[in-house]
Amino acid sequence: MPLPENRERMEVLRPKELDTHPGDEIVRWSREQLEIARSILDNPGGGLLFATQTIGQVRSGLGERDAARWKEVVEVLGQAEDAAVRREFETARRLLDEAAHKLR
Numbered sequence: 001m002p003l004p005e006n007r008e009r010m011e012v013l014r015p016k017e018l019d020t021h022p023g024d025e026i027v028r029w030s031r032e033q034l035e036i037a038r039s040i041l042d043n044p045g046g047g048l049l050f051a052t053q054t055i056g057q058v059r060s061g062l063g064e065r066d067a068a069r070w071k072e073v074v075e076v077l078g079q080a081e082d083a084a085v086r087r088e089f090e091t092a093r094r095l096l097d098e099a100a101h102k103l104r
Contacts, residue, residue, distance in 0.1 A: 026065055027103050030058045030073075034103075038096045042089045055081045057094070073102045 001103035021029045037054040040047035059077040062070035 021061070026061060030062060030103055031100050033058045034096050034100050038093055041084055041092055042087075048084060048087075052081050052084050055084065073099050076102065 033054050036067050037058075038053040041051045042048065055077055059074050059081070062077075063074045067074070076099040080092050082100060083092040083095060084091075
């Protein structure tokens with residue numbers, strides 16, 4: 001038996017506007033995101049997945065914004081992400097601290 005037609009009741013919305021963190025607002029956003037990632041890195045129940053995803057989003061956001069300015073931070077974040085995936089949590093935390101310190 002086919003499912004009933006429901007197109008008339010469906011509301012189609014536009015995609016949510018992307019938050020680009022204008023100017024140096026990206027620094028504050030990045031620091032906040034890295035602090036969250038650092039705090040949940042080894043939490044059971046998806047902490048590692050969410051943390052590495054967050055690190056990757058910060059890395060991508062900074063690289064897209066100004067690759068030359070954030071080159072060192074992006075490299076450190078790549079290392080932190082790799083360390084986290086290998087479950088080298090202390091190394092990952094140290095690298096996240098280093099990246100956050102370079103965000104100025």
